[in-house]
Amino acid sequence: MAEFLELEAQDGVRMSWNVVPGTKQEATNCVVPVSAIYTPIKQFPNIPVLPYAPLRCRNCRSVLNPFSIVDFAAKIWICPFCFQRNHFPPQYASISDENLPAELFPQYTTIEYQSPGEAASVPPVFMFVLDTCIIEEEMAFLKSALSQAIGLLPDNSLVGLITFGTLVHVHELGFGQIPKTYVFKGSKEVSKDQLLEQMSFFIKKPKPPTGVIAGARDGLSSESIARFLLPASECEFALNSVLEELQKDPWPVPADQRAARCTGTALSVAAALLGACVPGSGARIMAFVGGPSTEGPSAIVSKNLSEPIRSHKDLDKDSATHYHKAVKFYEGLAKQLVHQGHVLDLFACALDQVGVAELKVAVERTGGLVVLAESFGHSVFKDSLRRVFQSTDYDLGLSSNGIFEINCSKDIKVQGILGPCASLEKKGPLCSDTTIGQGNTSAWKMCGLDKATSLCLVFEIVKKDIPDAGVQSTSNQFYFQFLTYYQHSSGEMRLRVTTLSRRWVAGPGSIQDLIAGFDQEAAAAVMARLVSFKMEIEAEFDPIRWLDKTLIHVCSKFGDYQKDNPSSFSLSPRFSIFPQFVFHLRRSQFVQVFNNSPDETAYFRMILNRESVANSVVMIQPSLISYSFHSGPEPALLDVAAIAADRILLLDAYFTVVIFHGSTIAQWRKAGYHNQSEHQVILFEHVV
Ligand SMILES: [Zn+2]
Numbered sequence: 146m147a148e149f150l151e152l153e154a155q156d157g158v159r160m161s162w163n164v165v166p167g168t169k170q171e172a173t174n175c176v177v178p179v180s181a182i183y184t185p186i187k188q189f190p191n192i193p194v195l196p197y198a199p200l201r202c203r204n205c206r207s208v209l210n211p212f213s214i215v216d217f218a219a220k221i222w223i224c225p226f227c228f229q230r231n232h233f234p235p236q237y238a239s240i241s242d243e244n245l246p247a248e249l250f251p252q253y254t255t256i257e258y259q260s261p262g263e264a265a266s267v268p269p270v271f272m273f274v275l276d277t278c279i280i281e282e283e284m285a286f287l288k289s290a291l292s293q294a295i296g297l298l299p300d301n302s303l304v305g306l307i308t309f310g311t312l313v314h315v316h317e318l319g320f321g322q323i324p325k326t327y328v329f330k331g332s333k334e335v336s337k338d339q340l341l342e343q344m345s346f347f348i349k350k351p352k353p354p355t356g357v358i359a360g361a362r363d364g365l366s367s368e369s370i371a372r373f374l375l376p377a378s379e380c381e382f383a384l385n386s387v388l389e390e391l392q393k394d395p396w397p398v399p400a401d402q403r404a405a406r407c408t409g410t411a412l413s414v415a416a417a418l419l420g421a422c423v424p425g426s427g428a429r430i431m432a433f434v435g436g437p438s439t440e441g442p443s444a445i446v447s448k449n450l451s452e453p454i455r456s457h458k459d460l461d462k463d464s465a466t467h468y469h470k471a472v473k474f475y476e477g478l479a480k481q482l483v484h485q486g487h488v489l490d491l492f493a494c495a496l497d498q499v500g501v502a503e504l505k506v507a508v509e510r511t512g513g514l515v516v517l518a519e520s521f522g523h524s525v526f527k528d529s530l531r532r533v534f535q536s537t538d539y540d541l542g543l544s545s546n547g548i549f550e551i552n553c554s555k556d557i558k559v560q561g562i563l564g565p566c567a568s569l570e571k572k573g574p575l576c577s578d579t580t581i582g583q584g585n586t587s588a589w590k591m592c593g594l595d596k597a598t599s600l601c602l603v604f605e606i607v608k609k610d611i612p613d614a615g616v617q618s619t620s621n622q623f624y625f626q627f628l629t630y631y632q633h634s635s636g637e638m639r640l641r642v643t644t645l646s647r648r649w650v651a652g653p654g655s656i657q658d659l660i661a662g663f664d665q666e667a668a669a670a671v672m673a674r675l676v677s678f679k680m681e682i683e684a685e686f687d688p689i690r691w692l693d694k695t696l697i698h699v700c701s702k703f704g705d706y707q708k709d710n711p712s713s714f715s716l717s718p719r720f721s722i723f724p725q726f727v728f729h730l731r732r733s734q735f736v737q738v739f740n741n742s743p744d745e746t747a748y749f750r751m752i753l754n755r756e757s758v759a760n761s762v763v764m765i766q767p768s769l770i771s772y773s774f775h776s777g778p779e780p781a782l783l784d785v786a787a788i789a790a791d792r793i794l795l796l797d798a799y800f801t802v803v804i805f806h807g808s809t810i811a812q813w814r815k816a817g818y819h820n821q822s823e824h825q826v827i828l829f830e831h832v833v
Pocket of ligand 1: 224
């Protein structure tokens with residue numbers, strides 16, 4: 146396992162198979178797909194950043210990398226993907242094997258390029274969208290959390306505010322002393338043209354002909370934009386006074402009814418406004434939602450309280466009347482946001498469901514953040530919001546405007562990506578006919594991404610057979626190249642290039658090599674994403690059966706046993722905990738959905754779909770750590786036997802943490818020992 150962690154520390158990638166099954170048949174027999182979990186902008190302390198543009202293959206556009214074969218005398222490099230011979234340009238004239246450019250250093254398989262002149266200084270944009278159909282107490286929590294957040298915003302960032310309930314209110318923050326708002330009906334979708342019209346963007350100048358309205362660059366004046374998006378340094382006062390005055394939605398709600406809440410309309414107004422003002426630049430819509438949408442195209446339930454909110458059973462039986470309409474609406478919104486390059490973050494804080502299941506598509510395709518809590522007063526919400534803006538070592542490293550591209554050796558195709566991104570529909574020879582997740586493309590948009598965002602790439606091996614089977618040589622290599630363009634938090638555009646090489650094997654005798662290269666943790670994380678995805682899109686899919694069959698096939702291919710002798714069965718240590726992962730996955734919140742609401746399931750899956758292998762493994766199989774006086778912290782078995790009087794147990798299930806005090810420890814705590822200085826112990830904090 147250690148060598149897989151080393152590879153991850155170098156390139157931010159974990160692959161299920163680090164020795165790749167070399168033919169289509171072989172790959173099918175291996176059951177777990179050839180796949181990678183890649184963290185595109187994982188932070189590395191010493192990543193080289195080159196101040197010039199990358200050199201590209203003139204045939205396939207892949208970037209020069211340490212696996213390229215270089216002829217120093219002829220000043221030529223051979224592309225490992227398409228074998229094209231490329232001439233080095235004049236600025237590389239002095240290269241030799243003693244004088245290599247950084248991108249050819251063998252250890253620099255992951256490297257960044259920062260092109261001079263591309264340093265854009267577009268400020269980040271935050272559009273707050275606030276639900277006002279919440280009780281006074283929640284309102285107070287939300288206001289206080291927000292005014293704290295506003296204090297943390299970078300001074301140059303632009304800020305806008307929309308509130309909604311029965312109606313949508315767009316606040317004109319740049320309008321002097323008197324608060325001014327524009328009001329939209331909650332029951333009707335608003336197009337960008339209607340919005341521009343109604344908000345009198347063209348009041349002082351002739352309206353451009355229809356079809357040309359596209360935003361800042363060719364229509365709106367900066368004064369028009371500054372009415373709704375103000376620099377944080379200038380609007381703090383205005384924003385805080387609007388928040389102070391902000392009232393709960395004034396429309397009366399009969400006792401047998403839900404409040405009229407037009408979440409979707411408010412979000413589409415926000416999207417249209419950003420589309421008009423700042424298309425193409427990094428902007429986030431941050432939605433704070435405190436209850437179910439009941440009004441307009443995004444309604445998930447009627448206003449009538451006698452109608453319950455859809456459950457998994459209703460979705461299973463296809464009897465959730467509003468579901469498909471709402472999902473379709475959010476698919477449209479997702480498309481618009483991806484086109485504009487904008488992110489939707491969702492802070493859902495309510496005891497009820499709010500419609501996370503329907504909103505999922507828009508949050509996930511745009512790479513938005515999702516937080517689910519019971520109240521705006523809950524620490525999960527407050528701490529999460531603070532972390533979005535905090536700039537410390539523990540910040541999220543939010544970036545925007547990402548584009549992810551991939552190159553591979555010709556015997557590999559890409560089935561798709563499971564994770565927070567949207568297809569850019571760049572079709573080509575690299576695309577597999579079978580698609581998984583965002584497929585049928587070799588380029589993806591990542592409107593929002595952070596240093597932890599992890600994509601799951603699923604590959605297909607297409608090589609039919611090997612010409613001289615049985616002859617294995619070390620030159621049997623597959624190459625992968627991942628290219629991520631993104632706007633660094635400093636504002637400049639960067640290109641990160643990760644190039645990987647993995648040996649492939651085929652034919653008799655290859656099984657030991659495959660076993661040696663199997664990363665069971667990465668495989669478990671991939672299977673968890675895959676089973677969740679299949680449960681969402683395949684109507685008759687039976688996840689338990691599918692997982693069981695997977696495990697049986699893996700064991701019969703890679704286990705050691707004599708026929709008809711069960712006790713002879715053994716698995717290599719490389720596979721030894723994989724069955725346990727599958728066991729826990731079967732019982733996990735990703736598969737056993739009926740214990741949870743559709744909103745909770747959507748939330749769990751969105752988090753799974755963006756997390757690293759290590760975090761996914763904890764979600765699947767909780768870790769139990771035992772603390773005692775006799776030894777340092779040590780992992781304990783998930784079993785009642787782990788409980789002892791003089792131990793503290795810490796159960797980390799990722800979404801929840803449970804701390805259990807043994808009876809002696811509990812008594813000590815009752816006696817207040819931990820507050821007495823003579824019992825003070827210095828603990829070494831364990832930082833992951
Ligand atoms: Zn090439």
